[in-house]
Amino acid sequence: MGSISAVYSTLGELIQRYRYERSMTQAKLAELTRINRGSISKIENGDIKRPDYATIQPIISVLNVPLREVIDALSLTDHRSDTWFGLLHNSTSSGDYSLSAEIASYLLASRNEESEVLLGKLFQIVQEISNDNELKLSLLNIVITYARSHGIQRFVARGTLHKYLIERDDFSKMEATYQTGQYVLYYVEFLSRDERVTLYYKLGVHAFNLRKYNDCIELSKKAVIEDDIESSFKAYSTLAICTSYYELEQFDMAEKYLKTFSLFSFPFVQEYVDFMSAKLQEKKGSIELAIEQLKYCLETSSFKMNIVNSLFNLFLINHDLTAIENLLQREQEYIAGDQINPAMEAEKAHFYLNKGKYLQITNRQEEAVDCYICSASIFVRICEQKYLYECLELVFQIAGNINDKTISSRVQELFDNLKKYEEEKY
Known part of the structure; x- marks a missing residue:
């Protein structure tokens, strides 16, 4: 009926x-x-x-x-808040976000409980929602707007923090969401200690992925100071400081923080220590020692792509094509599994970029183009413009040197896909 x-x-x-x-x-x-x-x-x-x-x-x-x-x-x-809470719980599975938002607004207008109590209960509902970020963001916007208009700064802070934590997972908008995270810093005094640690750590990693290494160091140091226990956040923040100093070519500081990081007792620590030690040996000019240490890391580490890329670069410099071919024989081992963050995505993109260079050197031009296109498609997703342009230049180089209709069609397909991706992003 x-x-x-x-x-x-x-x-x-x-x-x-x-x-x-x-x-x-x-x-x-x-x-x-x-x-x-x-x-x-x-x-x-x-x-x-x-x-x-x-x-x-x-x-x-x-x-x-x-x-x-x-x-x-x-x-x-004028219904009681428990009625609206019940209806809100009922509505969250309906997929009608506007309906849930309307119920949340009526809930906050209830007069039988204090505003801060109502906000706390609504915030709890948001935290209990799983696998529906659009609904969570819709309700968080209501929390933030209401809290701001009523001067309840604690929930402005908590709402904006959790909104940032959801939005930062969209790798295609990393610069914009980084600014959202920066905005949360204005309310940091209203966050709990655990929330402050989370913000500083997550925003520090975000800064690192955007190559804002000085920002990463500053934020990660705050995370270390705020965290009064030996947590994994504290360990990873220390590692982020170390790797940021490395990228800034301040190798003495990188070595200092690597020693501090090595004191943590978590299972993941040793493999990162081994990897960064090898990278520092490379910077000291001990190339052969660095290669041997990286080979050891390749056999013992759980995530291998960054190690492979480091070896690939050294082998390309040495023009050791046999060593590269040996690496490529284990390719499926390196690229298996989904990449879950921009750093891992970037490493996968660099792998295909390096592989393309090797294939180009060995005169397998069409295969090289395939690798560059694959690499470019990943770089555009994570807003890595510098390396995207490098991939495009290499593709144009091959297309200009070889009059091959297949390669030309692949180049056109790449541009069509990039254009489509940009249109969908906005």
């Missing part, structure tokens, strides 16, 4: 109309819902104007009353 078209003004009238449409007596409705028949009668007659959610829910469920119509009816009276 379709939705009732008649105009109604109360919840009781709405329930009665749907009961009539389904040719159901109050006694039958009471049997199906296990709600006292007298209570149903009083709700329909308007004697009970504000029934609690535990009473409403089974009735509207049995009668299959659309949630939208229930909300329209309830909005005419």
Whole structure:
């Protein structure tokens, strides 16, 4: 049956109309819902104007009353917050984000609880939602707007922090979401210690992925100071400081923080220490020692792509094509699994870039183009413009030297895909 078209003004009238449409007596409705028949009668007659959610829910469920119509009816009276909380929980699985947002707004307008208590409960609901970031962002925007208008800074801070933590996972908008994270810093004093540690660490890693190494060092040092336990966040923040100094070519400072990082007792520490030690040996000019240490890392580390790329670069410098061929024989081992963050994505892109260079050197031009295109497609996803342009230059170089229709069509396909990606991003 379709939705009732008649105009109604109360919840009781709405329930009665749907009961009539389904040719159901109050006694039958009471049997199906296990709600006292007298209570149903009083709700329909308007004697009970504000029934609690535990009473409403089974009735509207049995009668299959659309949630939208229930909300329209309830909005005419000043209902308690527990009713709106129940309806909000009910709505989160509907996929109607505007409906959930409207219920959240009515919830915050409830008068039976303090505003900060209501915000806390709404925030808890947001945290309990899984696998629906669009809904979470919609509700967080309501939390932030309400908290700001009522001067409740703690929830402005918490809302903007959690909004940032969701949005930062969109690798295609890393610069924009980094600015969102920077905005949260204005409210950092209103966050708990754990929330401050999370912000400083996550924003520090974000800065590193954007090659803002000085920002990364500053933020990661704050994370280390705030974190008063030997947590994995503290360990990874120390590693981020070390690697940032390395990228800034301040190798003495990198070595200092690597020693500090080595004191942590987590299982992942040793493989990073081994890898960074090899990288520092390379910078000291001990190339052969660096290669031997990297080969050892390749056999012992869980994530191998960064090690492979470091070896690839050294082998290309030495023009050791046999060593590169040996690396490529294990390619599936390196690229297996999904890449879960921009750093891992970047390493995969660099692998294909390096492989393309090797294939170009060995005169396998079409295969090289395939690798450059694969690399470029990843770099554009994570906003790595510098290396994207390098890939494009190499593709043009091959296309200009060889009059090959297959390569030309692949170049055109690449540009079509990049254009499509940019259009979808905005």
